[in-house]
Amino acid sequence: MSTTDDAATGRLSVPSAPTATEPGSAELEALLARCASRDAAALEALYALVAPILLGVLLKMLRRRDLAEDALQDVFVKVWQQAGQFDRIRGRPLAWLISIARYRAIDLQRSQRPMLALTALHLELEPSLQVAGTAADAMGLGLGGALARCLDEIAAPQRRCLALAYEQGLSHGEIARAVGEPLGTVKSWVRRSLLSLRRCIES
């Protein structure tokens, strides 16, 4: 991850485009390319590398291990089917994989809500929104210091809303109940935090 000192603001900034040289990214990309050409061994290697990370993400959102593992299965079936599209869009491979997992969890939550409601809203785990650490950095996820600094600029209550949405997959309404704020407030907090995060990352 390369960072440059921005003399005008005295802040660190990061290139907004993903860098092709991030370690680990290249390996994931190569595996995805082989998946696209129907190499089952590549899917297995990809699974060994990222399935534990994706299961971690899914567990936070779905809370139940059986649901999370079912979702993980769906994710890899989809990855196999859509690996050919990855080349076209050229994001970061791990970001793409995490997105597929999160979207699957969000869709499953919809149908599982009544069942999840008993456990999902306990919120015994305080969401943290920590910036990706070494394992994820190695696979080309981290925005490193810039993202951490930008998160710090968001006030704590707003950051908590962001975390409840991103990490635990809560809807606006569920966040509003969890933090005890009106729905409209929560919606505008979330939207404004995201946009200020974007402005900050770009600066």
Place this chain on the structure above:
Amino acid sequence: MNYENPDLLTPLAADYVLGTLRGPARRRFERVLTRVPAALAATLRWEDDLAGLNGALEPVQPSARVWRGIESRLALTARAPARSAPRRAWQFALAAGLVTVALIAGLLVRERQLAVQPVAALGADAAHPVWQVERRKEYVSLRIRVVGAVERRAGRSYELWALPKGGAPVSLGLLPEEGAVDRPLSEVQRTALLVSDKIAVSIEPAQGSPTGSPTGPVILVASVSARG
């Protein structure tokens, strides 16, 4: 709405990526993504930006059933025909409830089946089983016999797991490296085995998994024979 307008598109894509865009609006945006390149670009940018938020990212080792499920789901459509044909035949044999251990070894006689029933044969392939797992009627105990060459690894052991449907693996104890063991089953183990389609072997420290879940690589997975 005009999906080319970045002032509208950026927050909408953010909502989608964050997951707060729900219901019909979410479905609608997914359709937009397939036909409006600007919407896809905005979404990908948010995915990249926000993926870094996966903070602590505590990796969790999936149970063995997940990969087996992926394999079997994709085998139907994705495998090359040359590979899928024998595989399907094999799956058919299992689906038909054929008792794999009896087929492989050809040893069991009817009288013994009354007292001891096969559970699974564990080996790299059907022709070369390394362990045979049988059960006493009603799952009072398991009898595990070494029938092939066990590769010994210093400081490592082989641990047997039941893979209950929809649950976490349950240890069935360490596998013998020679001879045979008769192992009584606890209530938890018995219940787990009753609802397991598969059992698996992982490589663990000498004393077995310290966590109660497989920690090392899963080297073998076998189907549990039809219950009699």
